[in-house]
Amino acid sequence: MSAELPTARLTDRPHHAPKEALVPMNDKTSHHLSLVIRNARLIDGTGAAPVPSAAVHVADGRIAWAGPENDAPRPPAGATVIDARAGTILPGFIDCHVHLAAPGGEMNRAALAAMPASLRTYLTTPRLLATLMSGVTTARDLAGLDAGFKQAVDRGLVAGPRLQVAVAMMSPTGGHGDFRPPTDSGPVEPSVSRLADGVAECRREARNLLRQGADLIKIAATGGVGSPTDQPDDEGFTEEEIRAVVEVARAHRGKRVAAHAQGRGGILNALRAGVDSIEHGYQLDDEIIDLMLAQGTYLVPTLSTATHTFDPATTPPWTLEKKRQWQGQALASVPRAIERGVKIAMGTDCGIAAHGNNLRELGHLVDHGMAPMDAILAGTSVAAGLLDLSGEIGTLEAGKRADLVVAACDPLADIHRLGDATNITVVVKDGAVCKNTLDR
Structure with a gap:
């Protein structure tokens, strides 16, 4: 074999x-x-x-x-x-942003929602293996895998990287995690998203995710390219809502909060509320970078997806339009953050990007201004710091x-x-x- x-x-x-x-x-x-x-x-x-x-x-x-x-x-x-x-x-290496339940390429969320959970599990297994074979020994899954996948890997039942799992992404109604069509008022797919509105609901849902074994909380601070009813510069959760989630996470053995944050306003809300990492960070400016440096916030730029071109034959027109509009801003933000010395951790967004060659992200970082040694550190010791695992891995x-x-x-x-x-x-x-x- x-x-x-x-x-x-x-x-x-x-x-x-x-x-x-x-x-x-x-x-x-x-x-x-x-x-x-x-x-x-x-x-x-x-x-x-x-x-x-x-x-x-x-x-x-x-x-x-x-x-x-x-x-x-x-x-x-x-x-x-x-x-x-x-x-x-x-x-x-450590990939700080993956979605192992998703196939790689633009995700058909309706098909994912209709898929039996057992089938999703079987389809995830080769992705775990491919990630490990690419050189990634630890991965942070930011929506799609429940705690059972982490336990299966830890017990040796399936080969894959050591996992941290967010279980699902918290989103406000109509936000980046709300993939329902505009005429649908039913529940969202729970393996991907959890909706919450207002401080009380945000506290409750954060506690519920932690109860289900989440190692961290992921929140939607802005809209996104792949969501149907918002834009990347739409603000998602308010600063007060995000702060409530951060407080719940910190009170649960100091767990961390990752913010999907692309537009400027939502990035600032997330930073002021005290999140640990900004995922994507399309609209960075000097005010934002100053705040990130002062607070020690990490940036996970996911260049593997920012540089990826979607297939027009399989991608909704509204996704293609947003991609065209935002790609340039996304790629311009990273060199600015590198030059200013923001802590950057490797994350690919595999699941949207294809699985199995995760370390291409390091080349993208170098292409956007990072020294090769610093790119290696972004995927090793810096990433270990973001995952609060510096005492165990990364060097x-x-x-x-x-x-x-x-x-x-x-x-x-x-x-x-x-x-x-x-x-x-x-x-x-x-x-x-x-x-x-x-x-x-």
């Missing part, structure tokens, strides 16, 4: 899993085996200069050593050794979880090569080898 997943756009047809990915990744299997990856360039995610001729040692699912191979301790007897063939070892330092990838390239010379999943030759998550095409 081939050890690689095809890297073309995933469809809803099932794919055969790579042999390595079929191994359940839990403490009863390969976590307690020793692993050595040698003969590699090391980029450890801290921002330090690359280390040539390096090695990484893994024991009990944790990093035991990362540094020059000549200085490394002797590996224990029986350790698995992988020769990286002069490739580059990097931390496992290859002794004691942290052994999440790492090997790339058959020098990403500082050509970062775009990371966006082709065939160039990701090894994926290790929690010390378990999930993908290895070097030993074929």
Whole structure:
């Protein structure tokens, strides 16, 4: 069986899993085996200069050593050794904005709503696998996956990245999460959206999502390109409503709030209410950037979708018109944020963008003004900070979880090569080898 997943756009047809990915990744299997990856360039995610001729040692699912191979301790007897063939070892990447329940490409939400939940689950499984095989070992799903998917991955029932899930997006009536046609007053699809209006309803729905296992809350602070009855510069929740959601999340073990926010007014409402991240951020200006810098707010620009061109044959005309109108503003905001030093975390919006080559986002960041090393940090240590996981992942330092990838390239010379999943030759998550095409 081939050890690689095809890297073309995933469809809803099932794919055969790579042999390595079929191994359940839990403490009863390969976590307690020793692993050595040698003969590699090391980029450890801290921002330090690359280390040539390096090695990484893994024991009990944790990093035991990362540094020059000549200085490394002797590996224990029986350790698995992988020769990286002069490739580059990097931390496992973190995608901070995905929708794994969606197929990739413009989503037919009516079809999704009519689909049995069990079928959605089966269709999601190959997307989880493709994301892992692309080099993403942790992903934050911002609407569509319930907490059961996270538990299934954690138990080794399905191969995929470690997950944080928002469960669904909170939206005001008529906002970005309200995909009902104008004549429909029935309920929205609960796997995608939850409607709330007013401070009391916002508090109640935020608590309800947390009750259902949400790791964070996602709110619609503005309209969007893909919603039928609003525009990206329409304001969604008010500042008071957003602040109520933030207060509920903070009171629930300090959980975080992500804001879908594209137009200027809604971005400001979200920032003033104290959200942790601005997703998309199409209309950034100096006032907004000043506030983001002062508060330490992250930007997740999702350039994979901002640069994506929708197929006119399958996309509603109103979506195409909004896309044409807003794409230029979206792409102009990112260089300004990069230049000013806003904290930028990698997020692709896969589900709208195609699944399976997530690291193309890093090339988009470089194309819009970011240095290659900084783009790598956006997908590793900076992203770990946004997910409040800096103590566990994001860098290859002794004691942290052994999440790492090997790339058959020098990403500082050509970062775009990371966006082709065939160039990701090894994926290790929690010390378990999930993908290895070097030993074929």
